[in-house]
Amino acid sequence: MSADLLVRRAVRGATALRGGAGWRPTPYQLFGGLFWLVMSLASWRLPMCCDFGQHAAVIERLKANLFHPAHPMADLPGAGSPYYSPYAFAQGAFARLTGLPGRQVVRLSGPLNLLVLLTGIGRFVRVLTPRIWAPVLSLLAMVLLWGTKRAWWSGYLGLMSMTGNLPYPSTFAIGLAFWAWALTGTRARGMGGLVRYVGPSGLRSFSGYAGLGALYGLILLVHPITSIAAVLGAVAFVAGWQSRWRAAIVGRWALAGAAALLVGHCWPYFDVFALTGDRSVDALHERLYVGMPGHFWLALIGVPALWLRARRAKRSEGHWWRDPLVLMFVLECATVAYGWVSGHYTYGRILGLTLVPLQFALGVELAAPRPWGSGRRRLGLVAAVGACVGFLTVQAGAVVPRSLDPVGFDQPPRWPTYAWAARHIKPGEAVITDGFYDVHSIAGYGPDLAAPLWPDPALDERDRLRRRAAVRAYLNPASTRAERTAIARRYHVRWLLMTRWHQVPEEATVVERSRKTGEVLARVGG
Structure with missing residues (x-):
């Protein structure tokens, strides 16, 4: 630890004892x-x-x-x-x-x-x-230097x-x-x-x-x-x-x-x-492994900074891996x-997290108080350009609302809400869904799914796959009323949440329809 850092800490402590007016x-x-x-x-x-x-x-x-x-x-x-x-x-x-x-x-x-x-x-x-x-x-490097996809x-x-x-x-x-x-x-x-x-x-x-x-x-x-x-x-x-x-x-x-x-x-x-x-x-x-270059290539701007750390570690410690960021990467x-x-x-x-050593090595290197030579100046310029490219191509829509967006940045996904359906379903009642958004969202309001979406050690995977097959059979237009009733009884299904592309079964009673998506909530069973 340098002497000037100790002096700064001592002065800061003395200032705090005097009431913190200098903080x-x-x-x-x-x-x-x-x-x-x-x-x-x-x-x-x-x-x-x-x-x-x-x-x-x-x-x-x-x-x-x-x-x-x-x-x-x-x-x-x-x-x-x-x-x-x-x-x-x-x-x-x-x-x-x-x-x-x-x-x-x-x-x-x-x-x-x-x-x-x-x-x-x-x-x-x-x-x-x-x-x-x-x-x-x-x-800044962590949130901006990713890729252009x-x-x-x-x-x-x-x-x-x-x-x-x-x-x-x-x-x-x-x-x-x-x-x-x-x-x-x-x-x-x-x-x-x-x-x-x-x-x-x-x-x-x-x-x-x-x-x-x-x-x-x-x-x-x-x-x-x-x-x-x-x-x-x-x-x-x-x-x-x-x-x-x-x-x-x-x-x-x-x-x-x-x-x-x-x-x-x-x-x-x-x-x-x-x-x-x-x-x-x-x-x-x-x-995760598909399209990796497009997702991460801007983080490679940190490679020269990581290489500099490895070279310094080899010169001072005798081994490149003595630098934690290099070994972590x-x-x-x-x-x-x-x-x-x-x-x-x-x-x-x-x-x-694999990008963290690259991004943080770059941030530490660019913050060095030493005079900037031509190499570090070029690295800083490349990092600034990369950050701008990452922000304008991918990241800007995260913080720029569409109402204030001058160029049409890519925005985060905005899924429909299912509060309109959930207010009719009691917590713990089972639902069959046939869409993408509803199967991801409806359980968050309290209902259960007849077939869980994700694998989970709490449920044998073979049983989960059987449930998913039963849901597909229920939604099959060729299924009979008796077959659908048997599936609903087996999994205690009380509700159907259907997209407009599926016809509501004859035995179901429509309770409400979404004005935005056209989806239908229907009651089945007792």
Whole structure:
């Protein structure tokens, strides 16, 4: 730590003792606060879409029964479902306490998740460098340097994707991952700057390492796929910065790992370690590997900055991998490649975090106080052009409302609402749907689906596929009334939510029709 940094901290502390009259916000506090406000509003204005209904359904089930929730989307037991994480449990408890519906709790989670993410980024960059503009430049690189094709997945941190995915558990888990990396890097390098944030016992205490391990265990439970990237980052920081490997140091890191495993093992709602062999969602994630250059190529602007870090590490430490960002990038690329080669495409979910070393290396390099030579000047110019290209081609519609849009930017998806149908359906009543939007959304209002949309360990995949086949048979125009009645009785179906392209069966009673989409809600059964 440089002497001038110590002087600045001492002066800041003295100013605080005199009443804090001299406090001034840092550039990141100003920019991050503005970013938090803009993105919270941008996320709030979007209607429920994509996976929003799934997460709202989880909260509805926990709101109904906090300790023994039903399956997130079906009238079945929910034991073993990984959706019932500590994060969802807290949301369900909040819903029970306030009486708010699940979809409102999900919406309220967006600003909280963004706050965790932004503070985690700030702490993470401070561990990499004390340069005050580095967090701002890193954040800009993270949200703008993706590609020129829209990448819309949970866990992707581009502006466009964040508008829809801020309220999801993945964003909260990524924010925790940045905090975990910051604390891991601090311990590995033996810095003392964060003692006040982890208690008086200090960074070298066993309780501090156990607490760090518990944080990784929490990430594992909240979003298991994010925990893979989180652990790879932890390995990179420990391998890169831990210089002395005495028995006590090994024991402390072993304690952190044991604490993480213990937290994961003790969670009663599902067995997180059983997910390692679950390939039921791999087919859904194969699309992650399609069109990768168009989704990510602008992030390659950070390659020269990462190469500079590797060269400096080799010159000062003797090995290129002693730089944590470089090693993190290599490990994450290897994991993504393994997902492609093995067909375990779910590992591709860490693609968004694989860009973090590139984006943050670029932000740190451009914030360096050294005089700008021609090489860094060119890198800064290329980064600025890339950020403008990313913003204008993909990201601008996230923060520019259509009413203020001068050129017609690509906007986030705006799905129809199903409140008009949900007000007739009691929570827990089963529905058969034949559309794309309704099958994703209606469970978020409280009803169940006769055939759950996504695979879930709480329901045997063969049973789910049988239910989906039964729904297709019910909707088949060639099916008889007796066949439809048998299916409705078998799965306790009370309602049909039909698009205008399907004819309502003769035994169903139309209750309401949507004026916007033409969809029909009809009642069947008793």
